[in-house]
Amino acid sequence: MKRPERMNALLELLGERGRLDVDEAATALEVSAATMRRDMDALAEQQLLKRTRGGAVLSSVAYDLPIRYKGGHHAVQKQAVAEAAARMVGRGDVVGLSGGTTTTEVARVLATRPDFAEPGPHAHLTIVTNSLNIANELAVRPQIKIVLTGGVAHSRSFELSGPFSELVLRQLTLDVAFIGVNGIDPRWGATVHDEAEATTNRLMAQRSARAVAVADSSKLGRRCFAHVGGPDVFGMFITDDGMDEASRADFTDSGWKVLRASPREDD
Template sequence: MKRHERMNALLELLGERGSMEVEEAATTLEVSAATMRRDMDALAEQQLLTRTRGGAVLSAVTYDLPIRYKRGHHVGTKQSLARAAAAMVERGDVVGLSGGTTTTEIARALATRPDLAESGPQQHLTIVTNALNIAYELAVRPQIKTVLTGGVAHSRTFELTGPYSELVLDELTVDIAFIGANGMDPAEGATVHDESEGRINGLMARRAERAVVVTDSSKIGVRCFARIGGPGLFHTFLTDSGIPDSARREFEERGLRTVVAEPEPED
């Protein structure tokens, strides 16, 4: 694992656990304790974590990590989810994408899907997003019409929120929306850390004919601060094969269709 990938993974682990000891982190990431101390010191200099005696805690300003620091964790799983999501989209659809690492992978999968990547006089897809990074990547692809909501930019997730975002979304209709979440619980449904992002994500889902909440199985059973919604809002829950059978049954008993993305076959 390269150093930047290891540091990404460490930040993600701290985001999940809150704090870690040097030895624990070193064992988990399969490096020496000395290497882990250097990584922690480097991230502390960037104010992304706070060093403690024998370990580190996530800095108060990084409770939701920037996209650029999160991509290295669960990449294979997120790419599998992205391929499964892209397969749900028809040529000519209007697709809603919330912000997040998984939805960013969905944007890439759609942009490179052979029938949607063809050059031609007409645009093959319309993508509506409140994520600056997704719009930035798609804006250079003439075969995709990219609609970016207005709003106030969140410094950690690159998502636009607030009344301007709501005004735009209220005027649009969407065929299918893919909404990322920080937590997915059978009783509470999809949740995120920030209430303003939760509100915009919920509105995007309501404007869609089909709303799909998509997250990897490590988020199952997690409850975050702001609720987006459950089966009354979402049509489908897309996750990976790590979902426990008991959780899958409970989601489906509550009326939420659950789809498991198949991993990419190994050569």
């Protein structure tokens, strides 16, 4: 396991348990105690964890991992969700994308679709996003028009939010919006860690003809701080086939329309 992958795994393990000692983490990740101490020290310097005598605990500011640490988590599942989402998009559509690793994958699938890459005098697709990293990736695609909302940048998610974002979104109408979430629950709906991002993401959903929540199955049953919306806001929820039948029934009974996406056989 390479160091970035190992540090991702360490942060995820710490997020599950809240506290780890060096030996416990070293055993779980199959490295030496010395290697684990170095990894913990490096993450502590970035304020992603707090070192304790013999281990580490979650940092008080690490309520959400920076997006650069999350891209490799559940990659196959995110790809399946992204491909299912991209099939809902037609040539000429105006598509809203919130920030997040799953919506970033949606952007990548859309960017590589042959019908959106054909040369021509006009853009084949318009992407409206409050995500700095999505805008950065797609800006080099001449046949995709990028509209960035503006706003205050969040250092962990690379999302723009606040009054400037809302001012732009209120002037636009979207054909479909894909909104990434940190947690989704049949009763509590879609939630994220930051209240400003929740407001911006909810408005993006409301400005679209179709609003779709996208999340891999690891987000199921999680409830985070800020509410984005339930089936009153989202016409559909796309997840992967890690959702079992009981969970699907809970969502549909609560009014959600659920699409479970399966990975491609060659993944």
